Amino acid sequence: MNVKSLLRTVVFLLILFVVIYVGTENTQSIDFRFPLLLKKPLHASAAWIYFAVFAVGVFGGTMLHSGGSSGSGRK
Numbered sequence: 001m002n003v004k005s006l007l008r009t010v011v012f013l014l015i016l017f018v019v020i021y022v023g024t025e026n027t028q029s030i031d032f033r034f035p036l037l038l039k040k041p042l043h044a045s046a047a048w049i050y051f052a053v054f055a056v057g058v059f060g061g062t063m064l065h066s067g068g069s070s071g072s073g074r075k
Helices: 003-023 046-066
Strands: 029-032 042-045
Touching (some): 042 046
Antiparallel strands (some): 029 042
């Protein structure tokens, strides 16, 4: 993973954070259940849980996308 793609990902997540932060004005909380990692349900704002799940997906996708070979063709 190179620094440029990591920086782009961080900037993208910061922009997304601002969008989700505006959505946190909705004060409803939910119980997030994920039995593989969490013993008890996580009780938090839906916007924060959405952001966390989305951020994990973005970082995972970035690592899968940039973790390949360095190039093809030229030696």
